[in-house]
Amino acid sequence: MSPAAAGRGRVAGASCLGMLAVGANGTAIMAALPTMRRDLGLGPAELEWAVNAYLLASAACIILGGKAADRLGARLVAVAGLVLFALASGLIAAANGPLALLAGRTLQGLGAALAVPGTLAALSAAAAPERRSAAIGAWAGALMLGFSLGPLIGGALTHAFSWRALFCANALALLAAAAILASAGALRPAPPGRLWRGFDGLGFLALATGMVALIFALRGLGRASAAPFAFAAPLAVAGASLALFRRIERHRADPLVDLRLLAVPDFRRAVGTGVVAMFCILPLLLYFNLDAQAPHGLGLSPIGAGLALLPLSAGLFGLSLLGPRLAERFGPRRVVGAAMLGIAAACAGLAAASAAHALAGLGLGLFVIGAGLALPYATAPRLALAALPAAQGGQGSGLVNACTFLGGSLGITLGGLAYGAGGFPAVTALIGAAALVGAGLARHLPAWSRAPVSPAALAGTGRNP
Known part of the structure; x- marks a missing residue:
């Protein structure tokens, strides 16, 4: 094997290993x-x-x-993201209180924001043209496999050792990926000033402030009558920050986020469908685990809860691979619409099975929900990027990812209000209602798939063209 081919193999292997660890971390913690x-x-x-x-x-x-x-080089940014993620995992493993945990989780988020687009861009650049689609498919598959198996991995390590072992294992895998990626060739960083040249710092600050304030406002919604200031103050900050962000972005030649993309109807609807999918799955994973491991719930061990979620993982991983083919054969509108309606129906059955402690019913409901969520997860980003000109693919992929992460955060926050008010059945009702919203959005998706999206346009989305 030539040195060039060996280098390409190391980039591919390290990128897939890194995404397997990042994907697993996202759900194993639940x-x-x-x-x-x-x-x-x-x-x-x-x-x-x-x-x-x-x-x-x-x-x-x-x-x-x-x-x-x-601007700085894909492989350098990928290595930095993987190392930062690993260090953050080590900080969490050593945490002795909430502050260290939250600091570590924030740093993990920053590490993922560097590692996800960095590894995909590095892989795309390193792969031979005829192998690029296959390489990106392997990268996306590793990310989805980790996301699907995360609950079982987290439950098994927590049960057999401790939750600290989960983050130690995550750190070791990420450091190994970073070392392999760094060994693929000399890292030649661009001048550091190149990153900040034209950087929209005020827009970034306004966007981050608006996102955090919005979550604080939603958390205060449950006690708005007793403590109206706890709801109104962050809501006002969120509104002002996001309005400022909109104004800044509209007047910049090179904005952080090109808000004109959201004016494209097909892009906006497809992104909304993907947001609904992430809104549904994260609160399901978190509050199912809290309920399943509680003495008044199913009373399962961490590994028992992970095993109980295997049907969801199977549906999620299996249908995510079939999703693009189903969308091509039957059309995105039918496929995503049917999936969302199936999720809404399964939520009712899941609540009943959970109340009756019926494990068979739980397994069936979780499988249907996993399969249903996989279809918009696999389909919506492709549709969103297909609605844009090729030159806007990179900007569009970043916006797709940002909106999807924010959707998951909204789901966790509103799921917490529902769980506090009515336990896990209330969370399933919230997820079912969100799925009905998704079904409404799906009615306006294209009836048939459009031309395939180029691999470059999918950079950062974790999807296989």
Whole structure:
């Protein structure tokens, strides 16, 4: 094997290993959080922020991560992101209280915002033209496999060792990926000033402030009558920050986010469908684990809860691979619409099975929900990017990712209100209602798939062209 071919192989292997670890981290923590809550003394708000800190940091920074990959070099940014993610995982493993946990989760989000677009761009650049689609497919498959198996991995490590072992293993895998990627050739960084030249710092600050304030406002919604200021003040800050962000972006020649993309109807509807999918799956994973591992719930161990979620993982991974083919054969409108209606119906059955402690019913409901969520997850980003000119693919992919992460954060926050008010059945009702919204959006999706999206346009979305 020639040195060039060996270097390409190391880039591909390291990128897939890194995304496997990043994907698994995103869902493995859900199985570990009930134990972490007891060990670290987490309150309800801190429990939610253990997830939201990661999501918001990723949402706010992933567009910047894509720009950094373009300006400083994809492989350098990917290595930096993987190392930062690993260090953040080590910080969480050593945490002795909520502050260290939340700091680590925020740094993990920043690491993901660098590693996800960085590894994909590095892989795209390294692969031979005839192998590029296959390489990106392997990258996307590794990310989805990690996301699907995360609950079982998290439950098994927490049960056999401790939740700290989960983050130690994650750190080791990420450091190995970073070392392999760095060994693929000399890292030649661009001048650091190149990243900040023309950087929309005020827009970035306004966007991040608006996102965080919005989550604080939603958290205060449940006690708005008793403590109206806790709801109104962050809501006002969110509104002012997002209005300022809109004004800044409209007047910049090179904006952080080109808001004109949201004026494209097909792009906006497809992004909305993807947001609904992430809104549904993250609260399902978190609050199912809290309920399943609670003495008054199913009373399962962490590994038992992970095994109970295997049907969801199977449906999610299996249908994510079939999703593009189904969309081509039957049309995105029919496929995504039917999936969303199936999720809504399955939520009712899942609530009943959970109340009756019927494991068979739980398995069936979770499989249907996993399969249903996989279809918009696999289809919506392709449709969103197909609605844009090729020159706007990079900007569009960053916006797709940012909106998807924000959708997951909204789901965790509103799911926390529902769980506090009515337990897991209320969470399933919320997910079912969101799925009906998704079904409404699906009615306006294209009836048939359009021309395939180029691999470059999918950079940062984690999807296979």
